[in-house]
Amino acid sequence: MLLEVRDLRASINGVEILKGIDLTVRAGEAHAVMGPNGSGKSTLAYVLAGHPNYEVTGGRVTFDGRDLLAMSTEERARASVFLSFQHPIEIPGVRMDHFLRAGYNELRKAHGEAELDPLKFDRLLRTKVKVVEMNTNMTKRSVNEGFSGGEKKRNEILQMAVMEPKLAILDEVDSGLDVDALRTVSSGINSLRTPDNAIIVVTHYQRLLNYIVPDHVHVLADGRIAASGGKELALKVEAEGYDWLAEANAPSR
Amino acid sequence: MTSTSQATHHGTAYRAAHAARLAAAEHQPQWMLELREQAMARFEAVGFPTARRGNEPWKYTDASPIAEATFGTPPTAGPEPLTVALKPFALPCARVHEIVFIDGRYTPQMSSVPGDTEPLPAGTFERHASGLVVGRLAEAIHRELPQVRAHLSKHAGMDANAFTALNTAFIEDGAFVWIPDDAVVTEPIYLLFIGTGKGDAYVTHPRVLVVAGKHSKASVIVSHEHLGDGGYFSNAVTEAVLGPGAHLGLWRLQRESARAFHVATTQATLGRDSTLTSASAELGGKLARHDFNVTLAEQGASCRVNGVYVTDGTRHVDTHTFIDHAVPRTTSNEVFKGILSGDSRGVFVGNVLVRPDAQRSEAHQLNKNLLLSSGAHVDTQPRLEIFADDVQCTHGAAVGSLDDAALFYLKSRGIGEGLARVLLTHGFMREVIESITDEAVRQHLDTAVEATLPHD
Ligand SMILES: Nc1ncnc2c1ncn2[C@@H]1O[C@H](COP(=O)(O)OP(=O)(O)O)[C@@H](O)[C@H]1O
Ligand SMILES: [Mg+2]
Numbered sequence: 001m002l003l004e005v006r007d008l009r010a011s012i013n014g015v016e017i018l019k020g021i022d023l024t025v026r027a028g029e030a031h032a033v034m035g036p037n038g039s040g041k042s043t044l045a046y047v048l049a050g051h052p053n054y055e056v057t058g059g060r061v062t063f064d065g066r067d068l069l070a071m072s073t074e075e076r077a078r079a080s081v082f083l084s085f086q087h088p089i090e091i092p093g094v095r096m097d098h099f100l101r102a103g104y105n106e107l108r109k110a111h112g113e114a115e116l117d118p119l120k121f122d123r124l125l126r127t128k129v130k131v132v133e134m135n136t137n138m139t140k141r142s143v144n145e146g147f148s149g150g151e152k153k154r155n156e157i158l159q160m161a162v163m164e165p166k167l168a169i170l171d172e173v174d175s176g177l178d179v180d181a182l183r184t185v186s187s188g189i190n191s192l193r194t195p196d197n198a199i200i201v202v203t204h205y206q207r208l209l210n211y212i213v214p215d216h217v218h219v220l221a222d223g224r225i226a227a228s229g230g231k232e233l234a235l236k237v238e239a240e241g242y243d244w245l246a247e248a249n250a251p252s253r
Numbered sequence: 254m255t256s257t258s259q260a261t262h263h264g265t266a267y268r269a270a271h272a273a274r275l276a277a278a279e280h281q282p283q284w285m286l287e288l289r290e291q292a293m294a295r296f297e298a299v300g301f302p303t304a305r306r307g308n309e310p311w312k313y314t315d316a317s318p319i320a321e322a323t324f325g326t327p328p329t330a331g332p333e334p335l336t337v338a339l340k341p342f343a344l345p346c347a348r349v350h351e352i353v354f355i356d357g358r359y360t361p362q363m364s365s366v367p368g369d370t371e372p373l374p375a376g377t378f379e380r381h382a383s384g385l386v387v388g389r390l391a392e393a394i395h396r397e398l399p400q401v402r403a404h405l406s407k408h409a410g411m412d413a414n415a416f417t418a419l420n421t422a423f424i425e426d427g428a429f430v431w432i433p434d435d436a437v438v439t440e441p442i443y444l445l446f447i448g449t450g451k452g453d454a455y456v457t458h459p460r461v462l463v464v465a466g467k468h469s470k471a472s473v474i475v476s477h478e479h480l481g482d483g484g485y486f487s488n489a490v491t492e493a494v495l496g497p498g499a500h501l502g503l504w505r506l507q508r509e510s511a512r513a514f515h516v517a518t519t520q521a522t523l524g525r526d527s528t529l530t531s532a533s534a535e536l537g538g539k540l541a542r543h544d545f546n547v548t549l550a551e552q553g554a555s556c557r558v559n560g561v562y563v564t565d566g567t568r569h570v571d572t573h574t575f576i577d578h579a580v581p582r583t584t585s586n587e588v589f590k591g592i593l594s595g596d597s598r599g600v601f602v603g604n605v606l607v608r609p610d611a612q613r614s615e616a617h618q619l620n621k622n623l624l625l626s627s628g629a630h631v632d633t634q635p636r637l638e639i640f641a642d643d644v645q646c647t648h649g650a651a652v653g654s655l656d657d658a659a660l661f662y663l664k665s666r667g668i669g670e671g672l673a674r675v676l677l678t679h680g681f682m683r684e685v686i687e688s689i690t691d692e693a694v695r696q697h698l699d700t701a702v703e704a705t706l707p708h709d
């Protein structure tokens with residue numbers, strides 16, 4: 001079992017957003033988390049990555065046999081959890097390649113490996129940019145500064161390619177992408193998949209799931225998983241929207 | 254009023270030192286003697302700016318620790334100038350015109366020009382194929398070079414500035430740079446003032462005059478460095494004059510001892526279609542004040558005036574800029590960034606004056622401050638006086654702490670708190686470093702700033 005989430009509850013500013021989430025992810029799997037705006041998808045992603053603004057009020061999360069909730073954000077990253085941000089952050093003055101090398105070397109140190117010098121890292125980066133068909137020149141620019149929405153998303157997946165995480169949580173990686181970019185980014189993601197890792201794709205639309213075919217689909221509503229199923233559940237959402245959820249869940253409230 | 258009594262008391266001490274200096278000095282032209290006397294009288298009349306009330310330029314900075322102390326001559330003022338290891342201060346480039354001053358005193362054996370294997374002989378004055386002159390100001394005065402007579406003390410006004418008056422009264426060796434018309438100097442011109450910091454109560458008055466002829470091009474860096482951690486007082490003035498079409502890079506590094514007092518004025522006067530590109534790094538001093546004044550005196554003149562200041566402990570660092578758009582079609586761009594930690598204090602006051610005549614001018618100013626601790630404090634104030642109507646002016650001032658969202662983003666990539674803070678802090682002032690157009694100077698200031706930023 002790679003990830004086991006049990007009855008996870010979390011709140012922000014005293015407002016409970018996650019109201020008991022259960023989720024089990026095995027190595028090699030792809031999970032999709034869907035749900036209407038404001039249902040708590042990003043919150044779930046943030047809480048798993050250790051965002052300090054959220055307070056975990058109940059439940060537990062085991063990752064790779066370790067208590068994930070007891071770990072700091074950077075420890076989770078070093079333990080191989082990766083979050084692709086819905087809204088990647090712009091960091092003026094910090095060069096992409098410097099930032100990436102810093103993170104990459106932290107991971108290596110955590111695994112008792114020697115750090116890569118700038119030259120060697122540069123060589124590595126040249127192969128990684130191909131995963132998302134990005135120009136190497138972009139990696140000399142400040143992190144996400146002045147990047148278009150699509151470039152930011154490519155950049156997130158470039159970082160995933162460098163970090164090679166065991167678990168990647170991809171929050172709306174498809175938003176802001178045109179069809180061509182969507183194809184590039186999703187085939188990049190697919191190329192990074194192995195039997196030893198897993199991905200959770202958070203998305204609003206079924207469209208992405210044509211490219212990244214999920215083994216399991218979960219529909220989040222009001223902080224709970226309202227329905228789980230195979231990839232056909234995504235098609236139901238596509239056809240019927242989310243209205244049927246309210247009725248299905250009404251009795252439990 | 255306290256300021257008057259202090260001026261009188263300390264005026265007496267400085268007056269005695271002035272008389273002693275004059276008696277010992279080599280032959281000087283009459284105009285120089287008159288200038289010194291006039292400056293001394295001016296200093297005595299104005300006094301140190303210790304009065305705070307109604308004293309706008311010194312509203313945020315208390316000069317009384319300087320006014321109340323008595324500063325003598327440097328401990329290194331023996332017959333033979335001291336030599337020190339220059340390696341820590343070296344510019345990262347092979348060829349450089351380098352003039353070194355130890356405690357204000359010119360040290361020919363440590364100064365060099367590109368292509369020379371031998372140090373400059375004492376008292377000489379180097380002239381290059383391009384006609385460039387880099388040398389000792391005292392020598393230029395002695396030889397009564399017309400450029401010196403025409404410009405020395407003609408730009409940095411001393412009517413209202415006691416520190417400039419005091420510096421002028423005590424001009425000693427100093428540096429003189431003359432870039433003749435049409436000369437293009439590719440190597441940086443490095444004017445290095447090193448305080449030995451041996452002992453506390455001494456004062457030096459570093460003075461620089463840069464005259465850039467029409468259509469000339471050069472890059473000049475004025476550095477104030479230190480060796481020991483003494484509480485000396487360094488009172489510096491730099492004047493730069495740009496002829497028509499001249500391009501001058503004027504860079505400044507202030508890395509005095511953390512116990513030192515440093516007061517400096519840089520005054521640049523820009524002729525028609527000339528361009529000044531400058532950046533300053535204020536990294537040292539217990540109490541430091543820099544006034545950067547630019548006069549856009551003729552049409553088409555433009556300047557970029559950038560800077561960073563980094564403060565920690567209980568240090569106090571004050572930067573005042575004054576950009577005078579005197580005529581039409583003049584442009585100024587200003588970006589200053591402050592990084593403050595501990596219980597330190599920073600001040601940035603950006604004065605911009607667009608005179609009624611200065612139509613079709615552009616003035617942009619930005620000051621951003623990063624507070625890394627709850628004890629640090631900054632006063633930032635844009636002061637814009639715009640009397641022309643057909644102008645473009647923008648200004649902005651911001652004070653903030655490190656961006657939490659950015660910190661989380663870095664941590665989510667495995668980067669720990671300490672390194673994340675260093676990366677963000679460094680990134681914050683990157684823009685200023687990147688604006689330095691001289692590669693060697695950029696690297697040098699980058700390293701200096703980086704070494705000063707708080708690391709944990
Ligand atoms: N700082 C906050 N304070 C209070 N409520 C918040 C805050 N941030 C997000 N929320 C609420 O949390 C809920 C879930 O948000 P989010 O996880 O971003 O949803 P999704 O990603 O599914 O669109 C929303 O109702 C949102 O309004
Ligand atoms: Mg979201």
